[in-house]
Amino acid sequence: MSEVVHMIDSEVFLAFSTYATIVTLKMMLMSPLTSYFRLTRKAFANMEDTTLDLSKEDKKKMVKVDPDVERVRRCHQNDLENVIPFLVVGLLYALTGPALSSALLHFRVFVGSRFCHSVAYLVPLPQPSRALCFMVGLLTTFSMAHRVVTTALYL
Amino acid sequence: MSEVVHMIDSEVFLAFSTYATIVTLKMMLMSPLTSYFRLTRKAFANMEDTTLDLSKEDKKKMVKVDPDVERVRRCHQNDLENVIPFLVVGLLYALTGPALSSALLHFRVFVGSRFCHSVAYLVPLPQPSRALCFMVGLLTTFSMAHRVVTTALYL
Amino acid sequence: MSEVVHMIDSEVFLAFSTYATIVTLKMMLMSPLTSYFRLTRKAFANMEDTTLDLSKEDKKKMVKVDPDVERVRRCHQNDLENVIPFLVVGLLYALTGPALSSALLHFRVFVGSRFCHSVAYLVPLPQPSRALCFMVGLLTTFSMAHRVVTTALYL
Numbered sequence: 358m359s360e361v362v363h364m365i366d367s368e369v370f371l372a373f374s375t376y377a378t379i380v381t382l383k384m385m386l387m388s389p390l391t392s393y394f395r396l397t398r399k400a401f402a403n404m405e406d407t408t409l410d411l412s413k414e415d416k417k418k419m420v421k422v423d424p425d426v427e428r429v430r431r432c433h434q435n436d437l438e439n440v441i442p443f444l445v446v447g448l449l450y451a452l453t454g455p456a457l458s459s460a461l462l463h464f465r466v467f468v469g470s471r472f473c474h475s476v477a478y479l480v481p482l483p484q485p486s487r488a489l490c491f492m493v494g495l496l497t498t499f500s501m502a503h504r505v506v507t508t509a510l511y512l
Numbered sequence: 513m514s515e516v517v518h519m520i521d522s523e524v525f526l527a528f529s530t531y532a533t534i535v536t537l538k539m540m541l542m543s544p545l546t547s548y549f550r551l552t553r554k555a556f557a558n559m560e561d562t563t564l565d566l567s568k569e570d571k572k573k574m575v576k577v578d579p580d581v582e583r584v585r586r587c588h589q590n591d592l593e594n595v596i597p598f599l600v601v602g603l604l605y606a607l608t609g610p611a612l613s614s615a616l617l618h619f620r621v622f623v624g625s626r627f628c629h630s631v632a633y634l635v636p637l638p639q640p641s642r643a644l645c646f647m648v649g650l651l652t653t654f655s656m657a658h659r660v661v662t663t664a665l666y667l
Numbered sequence: 668m669s670e671v672v673h674m675i676d677s678e679v680f681l682a683f684s685t686y687a688t689i690v691t692l693k694m695m696l697m698s699p700l701t702s703y704f705r706l707t708r709k710a711f712a713n714m715e716d717t718t719l720d721l722s723k724e725d726k727k728k729m730v731k732v733d734p735d736v737e738r739v740r741r742c743h744q745n746d747l748e749n750v751i752p753f754l755v756v757g758l759l760y761a762l763t764g765p766a767l768s769s770a771l772l773h774f775r776v777f778v779g780s781r782f783c784h785s786v787a788y789l790v791p792l793p794q795p796s797r798a799l800c801f802m803v804g805l806l807t808t809f810s811m812a813h814r815v816v817t818t819a820l821y822l
Contacts, residue, residue: 371666374604378660381597385650388593392643402586405636409643431712437592437747438698442691444600445754449684481715488702488719495695505688511681526821529759533815536752540805543748547798557741560791564798592747599755 369460373451376464377444380471384440387433387475391426398423432478436471439491443467443498450501453508463497470494524615528606531619532599535626539595542588542630546581553578587633591626594646598622598653605656608663618652625649679770683761686774687754690781694750697743697785701736708733742788746781749801753777753808760811763818773807780804 394400399414400423401407407416447467451460474490476482549555554569555578556562562571602622606615629645631637704710709724710733711717717726757777761770784800786792 368666371664374607374660374664375666378601378604378657381600382654382657385594385597385653388646388650403583403636405639405642408639428713433593437596438743439695441596441600441747441751442695445691445751446688449688452684481713484715484718487715491698495698498695499692502688502692505684509681509684511678511685523821526819529762529815529819530821533756533759533812533819536755537809537812540749540752540808543801543805558738558791560794560797563794588748592751596751596755 367454368457369455370451372457372461372464373447376468377447380440380468381444383468383472383475384433384436387429387436391429391433394423394426394429398425400426428479428481432475435474435478435491439474439494439498440471443494443501446498446502446505449505449509453504455504463501467494467497470497522609523612524610525606527612527616527619528602531623532602535595535623536599538623538627538630539588539591542584542591546584546588549578549581549584553580555581583634583636587630590629590633590646594629594649594653595626598649598656601653601657601660604660604664608659610659618656622649622652625652677764678767679765680761682767682771682774683757686778687757690750690778691754693778693782693785694743694746697739697746701739701743704733704736704739708735710736738789738791742785745784745788745801749784749804749808750781753804753811756808756812756815759815759819763814765814773811777804777807780807 395402395406396410399410399412399419400421401409401419404416404420407419410416410419447464450463455463470490470493474487474494477487477490481487550557550561551564554565554567554574555576556564556574559571559575562574565571565574602619605618610618625645625648629642629649632642632645636642705712705716706720709720709722709729710731711719711729714726714730717729720726720729757774760773765773780800780803784797784804787797787800791797
């Protein structure tokens, strides 16, 4: 990590910026998707939100838990639990100056695994497809963390 | 992004540091606020937490779900889902070397929208005030992500 | 913050990389731990996940809420709410060029407090042990945020 200043201007860092932004946007799209399901399923979390539904049905009954909404929310939560560690570890990993091919492999496998994970969660596909996507993403992040810790170790 | 090394030392990066820290502190304050509501509403999530309440009431009844506590928790969760993407995308955006005025506009609008969002959620204000705050924050982050992807694209 | 370019190559930044990766890995381990409890307690969140249990019991009854699973999930959520702010504020803090001894103190105290917090949550230890761990972590992050805002203030 002794030449990190030069690394931040490298193709690895550009690649990280690109993939990090893509997977962050994918994670953020879970919010509008949740809103979409809340509106179409008429299942809101707050009493004041029921006014967003323009029908004249009983508003009180719209504050309820809907299985489809909960599924999107669990998918979103799983993204938070896995994408955010990737973003942090990936940034530090990019600064350790890995080979471009190695870095691209990590970024592409991770981002691919998270897209597959969301599809597997929302369709839903039969297990263990989702569990495998989750494992691939986790191991990719572990692999990057391994490089950070072995390259930059300072306790 | 070819002169990123010079960018990290710029006014844009200082501005990002300031606004990122402010909005992170605002998000973190949701934790003590949740604790405050749990203590005053006597609604805890764990049996062992009930000893934090010094009254001699029945402890078992204090492990319960309270609507005010849940509202603060949803507000906190919404912060996690939106502030964290801003922090990551904003950092990469600051490194792309945007114009200072443009960067300040993005940072100020986003941070302002999140403060308004929390007020709208906790009062609560009638909809669509909260939905608008949420949308403004989301679009600001999308705008920054657009610049990152168009400036630093490396797939 | 005028010499930030030199700072990113410093021992403080190496120390941040190390401690940030350690505490991120610790947070990520909550996911497999949740899976472990879901499998052993036979308490799944999705109908399709019940096929991961190879016994011939009634699958429908396995979609349930289990107190041990919920405890691990709350512990994980608390990590998300506290570790992520540390990662962001800590990164900016490391770029302000603090004294190495001061930075190491912050990083070690924070990471230590989060390990203790998880132990206190999962055992569980009697309160206020967990509340104290939480407070120590929060105050450490506030202390770093204070330095960032006073060093890099640009509104």
